[in-house]
Amino acid sequence: AQTVTQSQPEMSVQEAETVTLSCTYDTSESDYYLFWYKQPPSRQMILVIRQEAYKQQNATENRFSVNFQKAAKSFSLKISDSQLGDAAMYFCAYRSLTSGTYKYIFGTGTRLKVLA
Amino acid sequence: GAVVSQHPSWVICKSGTSVKIECRSLDFQATTMFWYRQFPKQSLMLMATSNEGSKATYEQGVEKDKFLINHASLTLSTLTVTSAHPEDSSFYICSAGPGQGSYEQYFGPGTRLTVT
Numbered sequence: 001a002q003t004v005t006q007s008q009p010e011m012s013v014q015e016a017e018t019v020t021l022s023c024t025y026d027t028s029e030s031d032y033y034l035f036w037y038k039q040p041p042s043r044q045m046i047l048v049i050r051q052e053a054y055k056q057q058n059a060t061e062n063r064f065s066v067n068f069q070k071a072a073k074s075f076s077l078k079i080s081d082s083q084l085g086d087a088a089m090y091f092c093a094y095r096s097l098t099s100g101t102y103k104y105i106f107g108t109g110t111r112l113k114v115l116a
Numbered sequence: 117g118a119v120v121s122q123h124p125s126w127v128i129c130k131s132g133t134s135v136k137i138e139c140r141s142l143d144f145q146a147t148t149m150f151w152y153r154q155f156p157k158q159s160l161m162l163m164a165t166s167n168e169g170s171k172a173t174y175e176q177g178v179e180k181d182k183f184l185i186n187h188a189s190l191t192l193s194t195l196t197v198t199s200a201h202p203e204d205s206s207f208y209i210c211s212a213g214p215g216q217g218s219y220e221q222y223f224g225p226g227t228r229l230t231v232t
Contacts, residue, residue, distance in 0.1 A: 033219045043154075043207060045223035052219075091159060095219060101173075102148050102213050104221060106159045 002027045004094050006107035013082045014115050020067075021077045021110045023092030031097040034068070035104070036077045040088040048090070051075065053097075079112075087114045118144050120212050122224035129200055129231055137195045137227045139210030144222075145190035147215035151183075154207045154226075166193050200231045 003026045013019035025034070036048040051059045051068050058066050063083075067076045079086055092107040119142040129135045139149060148167050152160040164180075166172040166187035174180045182204075184196040193212075197204050207228050211221040 042225070043209075044225050045160075045209065045211075047220070050219070097219075101165060102215070102219075102221070103150060103162055103165055104211075108159045111157075 002029070002032075002094050002096065002105050004092055004105050004107040006092055006110050008110045009108070010111045010113065012113045012115055013079070013086075015082055015084060017082055018078060018080045019082055019112065021079075021090050021092075021112065023075045023077070023107055025073050025075065025092070025094050025105075027073070027094065027096075029096055029098050033095040033097065034066075034075045035093040035095070036064070036066070036075075037091045037093060037106075038086075038088045039091065039109075040085075045091075049077065082114050084114050084116060087112055118212075118214070118222040120146075120210065120222045120224040122208075122210055122227050124227060125225060126228045127230070129229070131201055131231055132199055134196055134198045135200055135229060137197075137208055137210075137229070139193045139195070139212065139224050141191045141212045141214075141222070144212075144214045146193070146212035147190065148213045149187055149193040150211045150213070150221060151185060151193075151195050152209040152211070154209060156207075160209060163195075197229065200229070202231045205229055205231045 032053045034051045038046045049061045063080045089109045093104040123138045151163045164172045164174045172185035187193040209226045211223045213221045
């Protein structure tokens, strides 16, 4: 069975600085998707970025980028020029492409605090 | 983007009563819908996966007789918490996937259930 691990329960970053959130996963599959979701205090889940495992190029979305290391099964999220609005819970998620189900497996989350 | 709504956003019920939560995909047809439960400061726990017109698949440890899931149409899934007890108080989130090769789930805003 697949597992997703986020080893940082909480992180802090100064406004305008850069922070990296860690995520590792375990799978025997070769095809899958990885996601980072943001959950602000409203608790609405917001997709931040996604990565297809077959793509070697790391995904980027404006200030958000990932470092995807398939062999190491690592998927970290880098937030550049941090803003106060980035403060939230961040969840890493895994989705199989071969198991026949579409369910996500979530990590335990990292709470990001942005300091003014 | 794809929008998923949930109703109600907040509900209080008395112990022993049943409460129904609706999840609707507003601008796409959702072949698969998911129900999650989230305790404070914790991750999303998948309760069940439902496909339109078929019985839901429950995750291990989830009481199917207590959490009744119906996915009667391609735009509506319902979660009924039967004979609710205070320990059922939680935040319930649904998500919907359009299927047809789409990798993504779209999340509803969640429903806070308080059982008194």
